[in-house]
Amino acid sequence: MNSRAKQLEPAVEQARQRSEDALAQLAAQQQLLARAEHQLAELQRYRLEYAAAGDVAQSVTALLNRQQFVERIDRAIVQQRAELDRQHRQLARLREQWRRAHARESALDSVVLQHREEERRAADRHEQAELDERMQYRRLR
Template structure:
């Protein structure tokens, strides 16, 4: 590896670590969002079941209790909907950080590859110059 590539290697390693960390955070955020979406679906399903299982022979107080309970479920649904939206925004931010980290890692990898290619070409030119020099001093037979 050329001295420039060697000098850049710690930056490449750090970029790779940042990309891995961002990817782990992205996975965690996706799990949290999926869990919140599942909870929201469960709340909606529970509300639907509870609201549709009405007994026509309920007393006024039982009917009022049922209505208050459905209102509390609706409040929980509203809160959970807000939580899902918050987690979605957070996921978008984390995804953006991962994209940035990945782009930086890719850019540094390209720089390293370019340095190595330049080094290889310089070595090839040097070898060809040595061969040409040896051929120049070679005695004709």
């Protein structure tokens, strides 16, 4: 006899695998986000250092070059902030994906547990009925 709990095992295993895959993707995204945050911090630090070093008297050409370079750093910072926003949105999407996968896994585990408990109670009732029948048979003898 193929029990309901046994029949659900492939679905439970598939849900467990999806949950684990979603968790791995979430962890990878968190690492990407951390790298993007680090890059932004480095760009901002570099811009501050470079802008502060420009206080020394220089030629007009050198000042223009420095100003253009600072503007390029500013554009890189803007781009990095946009990338950081994108990484945050991706992280939120993957977190929600993992939450749904984990909820499905938990629900299936709960259903299997309920079926196993029902099957155990049915087996206990069946065993008790057999014992009662044997006792009845012994009394008749």
